[in-house]
Amino acid sequence: MSLTPASAHSLGFLHVSTVRGTGVSYVHDPGAVADPSLLLGLYASGRAALVRRGTAEPGGPDDLFLCDAAEPFELQAPDDVTLHLVRIPRYALTLTDAQAGALSGRAPFAGGAVAPLLGSLVREVAGATEPYSARTALHLAGTVAELVALLAVEDADAGPRGGGEGRDSLVRHLRAHVDARLWDRELTPGTLASAQHISIRYLHKLFEDHGSTVGRWIQHRRLEEARRELARPGRSDTTVSAVARRWGFASATHFSRSFRAAYGVSPSAWRDARLRPAREAGATDG
Template sequence: MRETVYSNDHLPAAERYEWFCDLTRQTFLPTHVTSEDAHDFRVSLRHIDMGTAQVDVLDYPSLHSRRTPKLVRAEDLDVYWLCLNTAGRQGASSDRREVALTSGDLVLLDIGRPFDTWARPTGSTAGTISVALPRESVALPRRTLDRLATTRLDCGTGTGALLASFLHRLVADTRSYGPHDGVRLGAVLTDLAVATLAHHGDAEGAVPAETRRRVLLAAVHAFIDRHLGTRQLTPEAIAAAHHISVRHLHRLFRERGTTVGEWIRRRRLERCRQDLLTPACAELTVQAIGARWGFRHASEFSRAFSGAYGMPPGEYRRRAGHKGRGPGAA
């Protein structure tokens, strides 16, 4: 996954604002930018290239950004931005429509139209995770997207919550992803974005069947991750939570070359492996870590871990330098 990090901490305070204006103008999207904090404009920006989708993580002080009709005519881009407000009070206006956003809200901006956005920190900075999506990747009618643009989109439930959770987990630490993960995860992100917009626009029927299947599978994966430590994590419980048959659930996984049980075991083992490498878990015994993620018996955990990683969990921990304490640490 390709990530580029931009920061102006290395510059004198008097030069930081102009640096940001030049960066947005030349590298991202030409806009007119003003700020009450121009005298010392500290900002950090991470750009993550995910193939079709592009993700930007921005932390900044007060900001007012305006994309004028002249700028739109100079570079007519058929692109949508989905912006998740992660900190501060923010807002946007376009086509005589205005929306105010608090932390956790989502808004759709049509880059092919003039707009204004603003942000005010409620703490040290404001924050945004933005997803840039080309029009051709959003398989929804233009009239639906026009109706949704510059309106508040709820991320508290359903696909909106799944999208917000996915974005937060995605940007938390990109170092854990391989070089080819970007395009695959970008496709998942696009599917979740389309499904969220379709839900808010009452246009679920316009979403392609394959996209709906991928979104359902992403929801199932997220549910499994949230309940890995629960011993009652069974195909029946998973299917019931998503209002599908057990047969349908098994088919979803079979189409991807695995089974529900194999996926759960793999995710549990990965969580155990992470805990064995984490200094904060050094006080936990190997058996406690296994039980934490759903392995009922120490022998079951040891066999499964050895089969996946080539050595028992205690040896894996020792080689990593975190020996743990107390009975059963090995």
């Protein structure tokens, strides 16, 4: 037997479905998904084991999991279980391939600050009894995608540590300072070290212990925020040059070259692909 589809609908660029059953299993067929996607699952009720890559990972009410939609997996449910599944296109996620891989390899989780918010939103959109307007649906879909991206940020912050609580706290302060001044073209390892009253050598050591370099982290965060802005609904008239200036890049050329190196597409191509559902939604509303 298999879990029975209870409902399915589109929400902007997302596909949302609910399955339920008793003492049964659900097998995901990757061949049924045409485009690169992640599958977000939420155990709404009951318990089940997520079986993938030869490992069974137990999960229960309010636990979330993420899977690469291109990989098969099975859910084994010995008792009554209800599961919400959300398919998110990769183009909609401001995640690197490494971040997406890390999230899709994690065991089911519910802790932290982000997962409960994401779980509540998934419950809401999966259980909605009235359809949302196209514009509202698109914004809700964007919020789901943003919260998934925040899971990756939270996951990175909770990753391997290199030197005790005091140094970890300092790294968090350094990253917060970077985030607050991404627009500033004068943001450099030197100005960052000076602002925190530490040596440049020690600054580099702190970031090395967390698996990065200062310059790479600054550029990574600038690219993340620029990519997020380019994909935001209602920003189809925002130029690549304006986004480059806003996030501290020396020139549009430098920004475009860095963006393509990081994500494999140009900023304009990313914006057009991400905003296509918004334009289609607008045409439907009209």
